[in-house]
Amino acid sequence: MVDDLDRGLRVRMTDAHRPLAFYEADSLLTEVYDALAASGIPGSAVEGDVDFYRELATEMGGPILEVGCGTGRVATPLAADGHEVVGIDLSAPMLRLAEQRRATLSAEVAARLTYQQADMATLDLGRDFALVVAPSRVFQFMLTTDAQRRALAALRSHLRPDARLVLDLFDPRLDLVVPSDEVAGRGGEVVHPSTGNRVTWEITGRWPDPARQLIVEDWTSSEIGASGEVLRTETERLTLRWSLRSEMRLLFELAGLEVVAEYGDFRGGPPAYGREQVWVLGNLEAGASPSR
Numbered sequence: 413m414v415d416d417l418d419r420g421l422r423v424r425m426t427d428a429h430r431p432l433a434f435y436e437a438d439s440l441l442t443e444v445y446d447a448l449a450a451s452g453i454p455g456s457a458v459e460g461d462v463d464f465y466r467e468l469a470t471e472m473g474g475p476i477l478e479v480g481c482g483t484g485r486v487a488t489p490l491a492a493d494g495h496e497v498v499g500i501d502l503s504a505p506m507l508r509l510a511e512q513r514r515a516t517l518s519a520e521v522a523a524r525l526t527y528q529q530a531d532m533a534t535l536d537l538g539r540d541f542a543l544v545v546a547p548s549r550v551f552q553f554m555l556t557t558d559a560q561r562r563a564l565a566a567l568r569s570h571l572r573p574d575a576r577l578v579l580d581l582f583d584p585r586l587d588l589v590v591p592s593d594e595v596a597g598r599g600g601e602v603v604h605p606s607t608g609n610r611v612t613w614e615i616t617g618r619w620p621d622p623a624r625q626l627i628v629e630d631w632t633s634s635e636i637g638a639s640g641e642v643l644r645t646e647t648e649r650l651t652l653r654w655s656l657r658s659e660m661r662l663l664f665e666l667a668g669l670e671v672v673a674e675y676g677d678f679r680g681g682p683p684a685y686g687r688e689q690v691w692v693l694g695n696l697e698a699g700a701s702p703s704r
Contacts, residue, residue: 435503480550564667
């Protein structure tokens with residue numbers, strides 16, 4: 413989901429050897445994605461997201477489209493619940509991990525899962541769904557207003573008349589989306605699922621671009637061997653667009669989508685500054701329930 417804008421940012425912010433974009437290629441961060449999710453989601457604003465999607469899937473039924481399916485973290489439990497799930501992602505490395513997870517499932521559950529490489533901004537699967545979900549802030553990889561509008565139009569075209577579309581975005585803290593001399597001191601450590609080695613990660617560069625509503629960060633990860641030696645070190649660049657709730661409401665209206673419900677987390681909490689934007693949307697022409 414990288415466009416010309418992001419490529420321009422890379423040219424300005426790096427020298428000869430620019431970092432790869434997140435999930436662009438096989439990488440250490442991709443390999444430990446599930447471990448990062450397991451360590452980072454509990455206690456965060458996205459805690460409980462899988463249960464949220466499962467409850468909504470029980471209400472809406474299938475088939476279900478997951479946009480930005482990654483390794484199958486969300487798609488797998490939905491399929492285990494008995495729903496047909498189609499997962500799309502632009503990242504070939506992440507899709508390979510999803511297929512590896514699928515291979516460990518029972519034949520019955522695996523048969524309900526299909527993965528496909530595709531871009532949400534140009535998506536055209538030729539079918540519609542009862543539920544479309546875009547977890548893990550994947551919509552924020554749409555880096556311009558034009559890309560956001562194209563993505564919303566593409567997703568809406570895959571909705572059945574009474575279907576629901578769920579988008580998850582972070583609600584921007586304004587002190588974190590402006591330039592600062594300090595690099596956010598975030599980092600951590602997980603265990604590599606294949607090698608058992610320690611993997612450390614930290615944010616080593618940060619360039620907020622408020623004029624374009626972008627946050628650009630370099631994430632550096634290292635795999636540490638049993639004797640403490642550094643086996644490899646990699647840096648990847650994460651570029652996300654942030655949007656205010658008022659801006660999203662306008663984009664939804666322009667796309668022919670109606671806000672059915674709006675939350676500040678995945679436990680049904682009210683909208684809250686700096687938390688999560690959890691949007692449940694319906695097709696405006698289908699007469700979705702009034703906003704609340």
